[in-house]
Amino acid sequence: MKITIIGGGAAGFFAALSAKSHFLDAHVCILEKTSKFLGKVKISGGGRCNVTNATFNNRLLSENYPRGEKFLRKAFEQFNAQDTVNWFESRGVALKTYPDNCIFPLSNESQSIIDCFLNEARKLGIEIQTNQSVEHIRKTDKGFEIKSNQGIHLADRVIITVGGQPKSTWFSAIESFGHNIIPPVPSLFTFNMPQEPIKALMGVVVEKARVRIEGQKLLGIGPLLVTHWGMSGPAILQLSAWGARILAEKDYCCSILVNWLDEMKEEALRQEFLSIQKIHGAKMLQNHNPFPIPNRLWIYLLEKNEIKPESRWLDLAGKNTNKLINTLINDRYEVKGKTTFKEEFVTAGGIDLAEIEVKTMQSKLLPGLFFAGEVCDIDGITGGFNFQGAWTTGFIAGKSCGMHVN
Template sequence: MKITIIGGGAAGFFAAIAAKSHFPDAHVCILEKTSKFLGKVKISGGGRCNVTNATFNSRLLSENYPRGEKFLRKAFETFNAQDTVNWFESRGVALKTYPDNCIFPLSNESQSIIDCLLQEARKLRIELYTSHSVESIRKTDKGFEIETNQGKHVADRVIITVGGQPKSTWFSAIESFGHNIIPPVPSLFTFNMPKEPIKALMGVVVEHARVRIEGQKLVGIGPLLVTHWGMSGPAILQLSAWGARILAEKDYCCSILVNWLDEVKEEALRATCTSIQKNHGAKMLQNHNPFPIPNRLWIYLLEKNEIKPETRWQDLAGKHANKLINTLINDRYEVQGKTTFKEEFVTAGGIDLHEIDVKSMESKRVPGLYFAGEVTDIDGITGGFNFQAAWTTGYIAGKNAGV
């Protein structure tokens, strides 16, 4: 039995290791087009590698995927976040869970994960080929013929784990097998705001903010970071993931509305302001910021509404009061473009999940052809969810490829 994995990333290595572990007599190899394996693992999480997320309830875990939630809910029954933790820890990789449930290697080095996967692959005698760019795949009576820039490979089973392919001819090869491809678009990106003065506050973080695209119901919740190009942080990344297709259709030009006070509504905010005017009326606005936002942002919002920072609370009234209240909970900004988040490119789109058997990751159209990782129409929000999808789908594909 010859099992060939195309793509030497997280899903590819997990598929290869699972295949060789379950079918020790099989010949298993990985073909990677670049000169190094696990390149995305290396740079992920700022070089730390967010291995998974400590959401150990599979239903709750699956809710973090804008595309693929129902599919993964079933897949997680086979291999979930706890299985990932057990897998790495049993191979000597110590892990640490942070307050936001993100799980990283205790070493804080992605190389710990890379070394573990390479060591396991070599121990199992999986053949590893770099600089092998696949040019075509053909189904034959006996299996598959794979043409690469280094020559021809034959295989009984093929697992495709080439990752997200935003501008690739790769999908044309898969389409030739009759597969439906959901057109890929970027996901997980930050917002560029070239015309917005708030960029001068770069480095300011609001821990609990809500952001939505004007005219849409989608909401991003969590910390928001002001950058020198616009806005980033979990709230923005979450919104970019859930709104990936909407934003692509708008060519990444839109208006967003920010509630700097999280869930606070207008009525409650007015009541707060009235109470402050009653109890702290003599204090200047610049000296009495009653909200959970940094003072730099507070002063910026005052000046944005042409309110002098030395104004006393008791003198805040009329249109100035109304404008400030509206800005705190409904602050409007123009987005004109996007920036990839920390070199971590994630795409929404790929192989239609309706054409993949969730129990095996095998194509429903082509027997012996399997898919895993981001080449499928699966993507998660930031926080270790994309790697978890890679481990899960890779494991299932490998476990079943030799059947």
């Protein structure tokens, strides 16, 4: 049996390894359009590769996917985060879990993951071909004919793992099989704020902030980083994932509201102000920052409200108190565009999950055709979830593709 995987990224390699492990007699081949494999794995997590997340409850794990939650909840019954940890550790890749539940290789080098995959592929005898740009796939009486820039490849089973396709051109081949494609849009991007003076604070990090799009219920929670172009960090990336379609419709122009104090509400903050004025009233505002935000940001927020940093807490008048409280928990900024790191892009959209059998990752429209990874309408927030989606769907597709199909 000839099993061909189109795409040599995370999902593609995992699908190939799974296919060959489950069907030892099969000929398994990966066709990769570029000269290098596992490009996104190489640069992900700043070159460290966040392989998964220590969320070992399948229901909770699935809640981290803006698209594909219910589908993956079923898929995780076959291969989940704990299975990922076991898979890598049983092959000599030591892992480390960080306080935010992100799991990285102990080496802190993505090359550890790449070397593991290449070694496994070599051991199993998987054929690997680079610079194979697939131009067309055709179903024949005997299987599939795959036309690439280097010739014709014949296969009994095909697993498509071409990743996120922000311009959707690759999907035309899949659409020719009758599949519905959810139009892809970027996910996981940072916010550009060309007119906002806060950019001068680039490098400032608030460990736990809450960000929402004005007029929407969507929420991003976590560290927030001020950059020279606007804002980034997990809180922003999370919001961009959940709001991917809304933000695309707005052409990435909107207002966001930042609560610099996480869950703090107005009444509780007002009581805290009264307490500070009672105990530390004689202290200058610039010398007494009682909140878990950097001093540079504290001074900036004071000056934004035309409050002199050298004034005393006791002298903070009613009007100024109201303005400062509102700014600390409801600070408004204008977003005018996004920055997507092109090597690490994630997309919302892809093959409609209603047309994929979750137990096998096989097309419901064309027997023998399977999908895995981000080519499906699946994407996660930052924190190792996108790779987990790739491992899970790749494992299932590989495990299933050698079985008899109708």
